[in-house]
Amino acid sequence: MYEHLRDECRKSSKFRLCDLCSLPIAKGEKYVCRTGAFEGRIKTTGFHTECHRMADTLPADFWENEIDYNEIRIMLAKRRIVEQQAENKEGNNGN
Numbered sequence: 001m002y003e004h005l006r007d008e009c010r011k012s013s014k015f016r017l018c019d020l021c022s023l024p025i026a027k028g029e030k031y032v033c034r035t036g037a038f039e040g041r042i043k044t045t046g047f048h049t050e051c052h053r054m055a056d057t058l059p060a061d062f063w064e065n066e067i068d069y070n071e072i073r074i075m076l077a078k079r080r081i082v083e084q085q086a087e088n089k090e091g092n093n094g095n
């Protein structure tokens with residue numbers, strides 16, 4: 001079972017892949033470094049800040065299965081569209 005220990009916002013010191021969407025996190029880009037204990041080992045994972053927000057909404061057993069990156073990327077794109085629409089709505093309220 002996975003035990004969550006901490007999340008830290010960091011600036012990436014090297015090129016790495018996001019552990020949620022598997023797309024690159026560029027050197028110098030902000031990302032969230034997550035530390036946890038899994039099967040007797042300390043495990044660190046890295047997420048885009050956006051992916052980190054989505055990671056918290058996923059069911060607890062999500063990480064026990066193999067990740068479908070295509071599915072994740074579609075979920076992220078949908079969230080972006082919804083957020084964009086919400087922003088546009090807010091922007092229009094003043095007019």
Ligand SMILES: [Zn+2]
Nearest residue numbers: 018021048051
């Ligand atoms: Zn990501």
